Structure formats: structure tokens, C-alpha cells
Amino acid sequence: MTNCECGLGHAGGGGPYAEGRELVEFVARAHGGGLRGRAVPGGGLATRCQGCGAGFILRTFVDSCPACGGVHAVSPPRSDDPANIQFAGAGFVLP
Numbered sequence: 001m002t003n004c005e006c007g008l009g010h011a012g013g014g015g016p017y018a019e020g021r022e023l024v025e026f027v028a029r030a031h032g033g034g035l036r037g038r039a040v041p042g043g044g045l046a047t048r049c050q051g052c053g054a055g056f057i058l059r060t061f062v063d064s065c066p067a068c069g070g071v072h073a074v075s076p077p078r079s080d081d082p083a084n085i086q087f088a089g090a091g092f093v094l095p
């Protein structure tokens, strides 16, 4: 995986180690919004929706559950483990 500065020095907000909605919003804003659609290295992370429990693959750093639309995200420095995926909460819609 390439070095990504968004894992290190951004000021303000919760940063890449925030949790829940704060992390989702951080990743969605990172790189001027350019990170959220970028593919997760390794073809994605298999996970289970934290809203409805459906299994799905997080293919981009911000992705949503195909069953309920729940928005999930992972930050680049933590993208090697599905346990680090954060859920924005029911009803969250990306800005």
C-alpha cells in the first residue's frame, strides 16, 4: 500500500483514529473528497453491516451496505482489518 498522508497529519476533526460517524465524515472529506471513492487495497474488506447485519464487501474507503444503505468507512492506516470499519449510524447521508 502506498503511503498516504491522510493517515498522519490532518489537523482538526477526529482524524483517522476517530470512531463512528466522526471517522466516516473524516474519510469522506479527506483529500478534498478524493479518498472516499478510492478502492481499498486487496480488493476490499469483507464485513457485516453494523446497521442491519447483512454481509457485504467494503470496496472503497467509504462504502454503503447494499441492503440498507448504511454508510461505513475505514481510514487508510487501519484498512488492513475489517474490525476497524466504522458505521456512521442509521439515517446518515454523505454530504
Ligand SMILES: [Zn+2]
Pocket (backbone or CB within 6 Å): 049, 050, 051, 052, 053, 054, 065, 066, 067, 068, 069, 070
Ligand atoms: Zn445494512
